[in-house]
Amino acid sequence: MPDPILKLNGLDAFYGDFQALYGVELSVHEGEVLAIIGANGAGKTTMLRSISGLIANDAAQISYRGQQIGNARPDVVAQMGLAMVPEGRQLFPSLSVEENLMIGGRVNRKGPWNLRRVYDLFPILEERRAQASTSLSGGQQQMVAIGRALMSNPDLIMFDEISLGLAPVIIRDIYKALPGIVGGGMSAVIVEQDITKALAVSSRVYCLQEGRVSLEGRSDTVSRDEIARAYFGVE
């Protein structure tokens, strides 16, 4: 197997004196879709924030395409080709739908994603292009957040709680769009509470429990019992 594009080498993460991650080892390969599951407070979001540069770590604890990025600034990480769809969408309220998408394109990396392609993927956004982003429904806001991340033409896209707070029909639509997003060789890390959906779209799965990796395996072979043990920490 070729070298992973992203590798966590014993990642520790802290909020002040509180340690949220303990020696997390994880790898993502080119074109792979990885699922991260775990209960609330397990450290999933902390892990994504560390990878994206929002939490500073030791440089060597995160490597991307062979470069140590553990202490790189978030804008530098974004320029390198990592994008994140944050939990709760977090659109820019003073920007319109189209402006939110265009700000994602500021990274200016070459690739297939542009406004036209995002509108083709989520046609409703083209109809709402001039509206304030906050006036959209939760599902439409998630589409903007995904489109905004895609506009940077990332090599690796990370979705934090991709379906949290969305109606089932919207979740279905977003998962329907996922193959079109990651189909072009892009790698993806999906943090998801819905284990069934996470396993269905991913090739490998990691489970975090209290800041540690409690399970790593192939999504199509991992058993329900293994997941239950890793998720809840019970035998």
Added chain:
Amino acid sequence: MDFVNALVQGTLLGGLYALFAAGLSLIFGVMRLVNIAHGDLIVLAAYLGLTTTVALGVHPLVALIVVVPAMAGIGYVLQRAVLNHTLGDDILPPLLVTFGLSVIIQNALLEGYSADPQKMDAGALETASVALGPLSLGVLPLLTFAIAVAVIAGLQWCFYRTPLGRAFRATSDNQDIAQLMGLNKRHVFGLAMALALAVTAVAGILLGIRTSFDPSVGGGRLIFGFEAVIIGGLGNLWGTLVGGVILGVAQTVGATINPGWQLLAGHIAFLVILAVRPNGLFPRISA
């Protein structure tokens, strides 16, 4: 007729106050930084204008070609080297540091230019006037107001029609997420301060043409700027122009009633609006 004249003159004076305020409004809007040194930076720009006019023998308005980029450069370096390090969850460090900066600028100007009042010579522009019915309007106040409108329209265009403006608004909305979009917030803040001090340069030159100045007058300009920003509403550039006009009109009307009431009337108008509308008349950002 005196009252109508006071209204018109006050409106024109409001243009200058809006220029004092626009830079304050811009940097507060983008990075929530309250710059106590803003008035002193206006005075610094006036002195830079004075030096340029004396050294090059040019008209003060021509000196803008030198002073605007110089102040923008000072703003960028100041933000990157000093002020970015003060920004965070605590609002006290930027207040203290800009207060210290204010003291440093005042003393440096005293050292360099002495405490003697100075004024820039704009020639016939200072006394030229046009008749509008029974009113006589100074060309300089008219020009100042027109420049204020143009500057605010330009800032508005920059904020809402350009990639830089999108970056300003995005960073203002959510610094973390803006960084995930590849925006270096330190650079964005540096550009915001550069733009704010470019506007300050215009304000400083017009101040120096209109009236005499010395190193100690920055505090008063800061208060006028603050009052215009707060009257107009935080984060609203056109509101800042309205705030400046209200302040200017209050001052000239107050002076018409009693010459000693000019400043007092402006402050009272500010306090009344603050009491009735604590967020100002047209706020875009909650205080």
